Amino acid sequence: MQRKLYTVLTFVRINTKRFFRDKTAIFFTVAFPLIFLFVFGGIFGNETNVSFNVAVINESKSTIARDFTKEVKSQDKLFDVADDVTSLNSANEKMGRGELDATIVLPKDFGTLKNGQSMPTGQAVIHYTENNKQAAQTLGSVLDVMFKEVNGKFVRTDMPFTVTSKQSNERSLSQFDYTFAGLLGFSIIGLGIFGPINVFPELKKQGILRRLHTTPLRVWQYFLSTMASQAIIGMFTMVVMFSVAMTVFHLNVVGNMFELALFLVAGIIMILGIGLAIGGWAKNERQAAPLANIVVFPMMFLSGTFFPRFIMPEWLQNITAWIPLTPVIDGIRLIATEGKDLIDILPQVGMVCGWAIVIYIIAFRVFRWE
Numbered sequence: 098m099q100r101k102l103y104t105v106l107t108f109v110r111i112n113t114k115r116f117f118r119d120k121t122a123i124f125f126t127v128a129f130p131l132i133f134l135f136v137f138g139g140i141f142g143n144e145t146n147v148s149f150n151v152a153v154i155n156e157s158k159s160t161i162a163r164d165f166t167k168e169v170k171s172q173d174k175l176f177d178v179a180d181d182v183t184s185l186n187s188a189n190e191k192m193g194r195g196e197l198d199a200t201i202v203l204p205k206d207f208g209t210l211k212n213g214q215s216m217p218t219g220q221a222v223i224h225y226t227e228n229n230k231q232a233a234q235t236l237g238s239v240l241d242v243m244f245k246e247v248n249g250k251f252v253r254t255d256m257p258f259t260v261t262s263k264q265s266n267e268r269s270l271s272q273f274d275y276t277f278a279g280l281l282g283f284s285i286i287g288l289g290i291f292g293p294i295n296v297f298p299e300l301k302k303q304g305i306l307r308r309l310h311t312t313p314l315r316v317w318q319y320f321l322s323t324m325a326s327q328a329i330i331g332m333f334t335m336v337v338m339f340s341v342a343m344t345v346f347h348l349n350v351v352g353n354m355f356e357l358a359l360f361l362v363a364g365i366i367m368i369l370g371i372g373l374a375i376g377g378w379a380k381n382e383r384q385a386a387p388l389a390n391i392v393v394f395p396m397m398f399l400s401g402t403f404f405p406r407f408i409m410p411e412w413l414q415n416i417t418a419w420i421p422l423t424p425v426i427d428g429i430r431l432i433a434t435e436g437k438d439l440i441d442i443l444p445q446v447g448m449v450c451g452w453a454i455v456i457y458i459i460a461f462r463v464f465r466w467e
Contacts, residue, residue, distance in 0.1 A: 108322030130284035152182035161208030199225040278430035279402040289368035294385040297376030310466035331365040352432035364425035370456035377464035396422040424448035
C-alpha cells in the first residue's frame with residue numbers, strides 16, 4: 098500500500114510541475130479568471146448609492162435657481178452632472194445615445210415672484226427618453242425631497258403622517274458579493290473541466306496513457322494523483338483571486354477561511370470528476386470539446402456564475418438548484434459573504450458529495466487509456 102501511495106505522490110509532483118511550467122495553462126487557469134474579476138469588479142465592486150447621470154440647464158437668473166443648481170452639482174455621490182451640456186438639443190442627443198439618464202430644466206420664471214404672489218415659485222422639468230422612464234421617475238422623487246427642504250424655508254407645514262427608516266443588524270449582499278462567488282465557480286470550471294479535456298486527449302494521441310497502462314499503475318491511482326494536483330493548483334488560483342478581490346475591490350470575507358478552503362477543495366474535486374469523465378472517455382479533441390461545451394454552458398449561465406439565480410423564474414430556480422455547480426457557488430457565497438459554517442450549509446455539502454459519488458462512478462466506467 099505504501100508503494101501505491103508513493104506512486105500517487107510521484108504523479109502529483111509531476112502533474113503540478115507540468116502545470117507551473119505551462120504558460121498557456123497558467124494564463125487560462127489563473128490570469129483569465131482574473132481578467133473577468135477586474136471587469137466585473139470594475140462594474141460592481143465600487144457600487145454605492147443610486148447615482149444619476151444628468152444635465153442641468155438653468156434658464157432662470159433667480160438666486161434660488163442658481164443655489165439649486167449649485168446644490169445639485171455639490172451632490173457628487175448622487176448626481177454626475179454633465180457640465181458641457183448647455184442646451185436641450187445637445188442634452189437630447191446625449192440622452193439618445195444613453196450618456197445621460199435625464200435632463201433637469203429650470204425655466205426662465207423658476208424662483209421668481211409672479212403677480213399677486215408673496216413668495217417665489219417655479220416648476221423644474223425633467224426630460225427623459227422612453228428607455229429611461231424608471232430612472233426619471235426615481236429622479237423625480239429625489240428632486241421632490243430636495244424641493245421640500247426649499248419649500249420649508251417659505252411655508253411651515255406640520256405633516257400628520259411621516260415615515261422614518263431604521264437600519265437592521267443584518268448585512269446585505271452587494272452585487273459584487275454575488276458576482277465574486279460566481280467568478281470562483283467560473284474558475285473552478287476552467288480548472289476542473291477544461292484542464293483534463295485538453296490534457297487527456299493529447300496524452301492519448303502521444304501514446305503516453307497507453308504506455309502507462311502497461312505498468313502496474315491503476316486508474317484509481319491516476320485519478321487520485323490528478324485530484325490532489327488539481328486541488329493544489331486550484332487553491333493557488335483561489336488564493337490569488339481572493340487576494341485581488343480583498344485588496345483591490347475590498348471584498349469582506351466574514352466566514353471561516355479554513356472551512357471555506359475545505360469546501361473549495363471539495364467543489365474542485367467534484368467538478369474535476371466531470372473533466373476526468375469527458376477527457377477519459379474521449380479519444381481526441383474533436384470528441385471532447387463538443388461534449389464539454391454541452392456540459393459547461395448550462396452550468397455557466399444557470400448556476401449563478403455571472404448573475405444571481407434569484408432573478409430567475411421560480412420554476413427555473415428549482416431546476417437549476419440540481420446543477421452540480423450550483424451548490425458549489427451557493428456554498429462559497431454563504432461561507433465567504435454571509436459567515437455560515439459547514440453545518441449551516443449541509444444541504445450544499447450533501448449535494449456536492451452526492452454529485453461527486455455519481456460523477457466519479459461514471460468517470461471510472463468510461464475511462465479509456467487510449
